Amino acid sequence: MSKCPPKYQLAIVGAGAVGLFLGICLEQVGISCVILEKREEVRKGSRSLGIHPTSLELFAKLNIADNFTQQGIKITNGHAFSNTKKLGTLSFEQCTKPFNFILALPQERTEKILQDELNKRNPNIIKRGAKVSSITQNKQQAIVSFHYRGKQQKVNADYVIGCDGKNSMVRQQMDSSFDGRSYPDTYIMGDFDDNTEFGTDAAIFLCDEGLIESFPLPKQKRRWVIKTDQYIKNPNRADILDRLQNRIAHSLAGATHSMLSSFGVQKLVAHPMVDNRIILVGDSAHVVSPIGGQGMNLGWLGAWKLAESFHHIFNKGEKADANLKDFENEHTVTTRNCMRRAELNMRLGRRVAFPSARNLVVKAMLQKPISKLMAKLFTMRGIDRWII
Structure with a gap:
């Protein structure tokens, strides 16, 4: 049985x-x-x-x-x-x-x-x-x-x-x-050592070249989310560093990262x-x-x-x-x-x-x-x- x-x-x-x-x-x-x-x-x-x-x-x-x-x-x-x-x-x-x-x-x-x-x-x-x-x-x-x-x-x-x-x-x-439906918006993001003065606060930058979001994470890390003109399939460190430097004059050159990715909406x-x-x-x-x-x-x-x-x-x-x-x-x-x-x-x-x-x-x-x-x-x- x-x-x-x-x-x-x-x-x-x-x-x-x-x-x-x-x-x-x-x-x-x-x-x-x-x-x-x-x-x-x-x-x-x-x-x-x-x-x-x-x-x-x-x-x-x-x-x-x-x-x-x-x-x-x-x-x-x-x-x-x-x-x-x-x-x-x-x-x-x-x-x-x-x-x-x-x-x-x-x-x-x-x-x-x-x-x-x-x-x-x-x-x-x-x-x-x-x-x-x-x-x-x-x-x-x-x-x-x-x-x-x-x-x-x-x-x-x-x-x-x-x-x-x-x-x-x-x-x-x-x-x-x-x-x-899909939106035209695309983004890249990465988690980096936090070298800002924001502490546990979030920050939103409405830039001429596109949005930047910044959020605190545990263990003194910070997430950066950056709007891009088009989808970047395999983002690298420079894709984030260059845009942060050009849009808000913030450098992450000495900060280590633990994650990089991109997404559409x-x-x-x-x-x-x-x-x-x-x-x-x-x-x-x-x-x-x-x-x-x-x-x-x-x-x-x-x-x-x-x-x-x-x-x-x-x-x-x-x-x-x-x-x-x-x-x-x-x-x-x-x-x-x-x-x-x-x-x-x-x-x-x-x-x-x-x-x-x-x-x-x-x-x-x-x-x-x-x-x-x-x-x-x-x-x-x-x-x-x-x-x-």
């Missing part, structure tokens, strides 16, 4: 930042799940770094916020410049306490913290090295086939959640479209996000511009909403179709609002015909009472309601 596949309420495909966070949320409310991840270890590299107050508040509800705040850099101020002329400062200290800051922490470290916390709750929940090959569903369940430890295996689940990134295999299995939304027993969250469901650092946080907001929906379905006996439809509708609104805010961030950093007019607008944004609203916008407050 063949052995029956194990059964879970949820099977999560992908153990990135969103999949791990969703696993913690489900453990918190007693919903059984397994996480299938093809990578053997947490992905190396810095990538996303900004953790917004909205996410820290969710972490606090799970009793894990301190693990992040003790290791990250609390950014309470962002300085704005026109070339090298200072336009003003936006302070996040006027935002709601206790998380009146943006936390800077490399994504590799973020995922390690989430993984450690999840393993404390359930050391058997993550199967690393599990490569999913197919997903089928019927009215009663979903069946996930995957290769793990040299064998082809299966699990049965009430629902399957795709947290497997922009090129989601789960999304392809459910035949969901990924609609949107897209906005993409999956339709549908929910297909019967298969659901998408995180980059599987949406891709937004990384300028403003909202993408990973948007994924966490979606995962939290989805966990709440399943709490109502499994623990309170409410109707699945209605709850999941509400989740999809609400999170689609949040995603669209997030995209609009990301577009605002990009527009501010583009070349303009009349920079003096742009600078007057930015100065007004940095002064009260408008600055309080801008601080909320840049920390993702009201993202499920405010369209701006």
Whole structure:
């Protein structure tokens, strides 16, 4: 007699930042799940770094916020410049306490913290090295086939959640479209030893030749993000050093670097996000511009909403179709609002015909009472309601 596949309420495909966070949320409310991840270890590299107050508040509800705040850099101020002329400062200290800051922490470290916390709750929940090959569903369940430890295996689940990134295999299995477009904007970035006087503050330079962003990182490092005229496939150290020197007369000649990369910008939304027993969250469901650092946080907001929906379905006996439809509708609104805010961030950093007019607008944004609203916008407050 063949052995029956194990059964879970949820099977999560992908153990990135969103999949791990969703696993913690489900453990918190007693919903059984397994996480299938093809990578053997947490992905190396810095990538996303900004953790917004909205996410820290969710972490606090799970009793894990301190693990992040003790290791990250609390950014309470962002300085704005026109070339090298200072336009003003936006302070996040006027935002709601206790998380009146943006936390800077490399994504590799973020995922390690989430993984450690999840393993404390359930050391058997993550199967690393599990490569999913197919997903089928019927009215009663979903069946996930995957290769793990040299064998082809299966699990049965009430629902399957795709947290497997922009090129989601789960999304392809459910035949969901990924609609949107690419922006003309391109950037290079690198993490260097910090030789500035900004300390734990961020800085934005609206230069005639294109935007420069500068963010503090742990261990006396600083990330530089620089707008380019065209995509640079394999950026080198000189690509960053030369542009910093030419645009803001800042030299990184003696600073060592730990990462160099380039990226273009897209906005993409999956339709549908929910297909019967298969659901998408995180980059599987949406891709937004990384300028403003909202993408990973948007994924966490979606995962939290989805966990709440399943709490109502499994623990309170409410109707699945209605709850999941509400989740999809609400999170689609949040995603669209997030995209609009990301577009605002990009527009501010583009070349303009009349920079003096742009600078007057930015100065007004940095002064009260408008600055309080801008601080909320840049920390993702009201993202499920405010369209701006």
